[in-house]
Amino acid sequence: MALRHFFLILLVVSIWAFNNIAIKWGLLDLPPLMLTTLRFVVVALILVPFTRVNLHQLRYLAVLAFTFGFMHFSLMFISLNNTDAGTAAVIVQLGTPIAMLLAMVILKEKLRLVQLLGIAISLSGVVVLSGSPTIPNWWVLVLMLLSAFGWAISNMIVKKSPPISPLTMTGWLSFLAIPIVGCASWLTESDQITLLVNASWRGWFAILFSAIGSSIVAYSLWYSLLKHYNVNLIMPYSLLTPVLAVIMGVLVLGDSMNGFKVTGSLLVILGTAIAVINLRNLRMHAKLARFRYAGRSKGH
Template sequence: MLLRLLFVMLWASAAIAAKLGLYSSPPLTLATIRFIAAGMILFAFVYVLNRRYAWPSRAEWIPLILLGLLNTTIYLGLSFWAFTTVSAGIFNLFVTVNPFIVALLSHIFLHRKILGREWTGMGLSAIGLSIATFPSLMESSATLPGLAAVAIGMIAMASGSVYFKKKDLQLPGIVINTWQVLLGGILLMPFTVWFEFDQGVRLDMYFWGSLIWLVAAVSIGAMLLWFRLLKQDPVKANNWLFATPIMGYLLAAIFLHETITPFDGIGTVLVIIGLISSGNVTLRKLAPASKSSGG
């Protein structure tokens, strides 16, 4: 339970850090630097300092490349680019689509039965997020290319979640994340050069603060937690994405001094009810006497 909440907090903080970083850097440039830096740090830890992890086998390289392409290059690359034209409210609303896509793909490719309570929980959470993001939707200046980028990114992430579960790679999470981030950054590099080669970067506090947080807390910390949750159940892991926009509102209020509206409060209640209804959170786990710490 505590690990899931930590993941939600770290995952939600990425949008705020990215928004701040875009004050000083083009989106794909910031994303590429983030992925390459995180990948190199992980590589140094796994294969230089530690040396107890084996290199992937020949059969494991293709799955690692595909995970890097889906989860890093496409999903995160398009998300960074979309932040320049799509509001946080619109982006957060699209996040709710992810569990539905994962559930459908898991049913088709993994033959996982989707329980009625899971559909009910996801529906309640989606309604809650719709209410919470309503003010942002009304004031949105999103463009069609930006919305398409977010939609494609969400489909890529859901596909990566199901593919990861299906392949069941017998590699430690830190090794998978190392190659996913590093390979994803390398695959994104040609697009960055093509679209942003003539755009400069200001090396100020916004750039360095955003980069350090995105690398250490999100690319390394959050993704390691993400793989651990996915190994347990991809549908339930993705359902926790329902809570990230609500956490995002709280973090934005603290660090960006944004106002939390009644819509946010109503949405938060519905999201919690949805998580409980879907079986992701039980009253026993929420009880103070419980010692369960989750996955």
């Protein structure tokens, strides 16, 4: 892997990790559903005017607006309003093993024994995390798991949907999610306009960073890297996101650490790594890289 691409990967996962910090700042000024709605408004304003979709694509995007826009993002923002950034990032990471289980059941994709073991380890980490004081109520844990499930089921929908470019999907999904999340905010939250007018830099920074930095810039870089490298080589780096989110939460927000949080986080990340990383493919890529390096050395 070229050194510049490695640093780009680190930039992307750092942006995703810091997004949790930015959202926590924003939640000091704005209620979670309103913050989510404004995020979608900014993304849609930037992307929709420059992209087009047909009616067939629109049907899938309408479903994704609920599963990804409402279930994943809205419930994640609500969860972040009730727990710390690191805990939320770790549990939402369970979307990956949940997606693998759904693919096994719905798409009849086969999972190896080692992958099932990894998923079991991840789920055991949630059991440990449930005892952490950073999760004040059982319903907060349920919301985070539903957010992860929303991400997982969205992956199933994307696999079945007609081809849609990533930025087009992001823009139109955001546009279609605005009335769903906006109505939920109107029904359950109050004084939205007053809070927005009186919001400090933290609220506006959260909106813009989550929309532009995390959604548009980071995902654009990520998909460009996927064009250069095999998925099995790139995807494991995404596991750095919850690790960095935990570290940033402690350093930037002063989040606490306890035995439940440390042990549970390690189990979730380790289990997800075991389930996701294809060691056979990684060894093959490593051998290929050494072969290419040896060839260039002989050429010199």
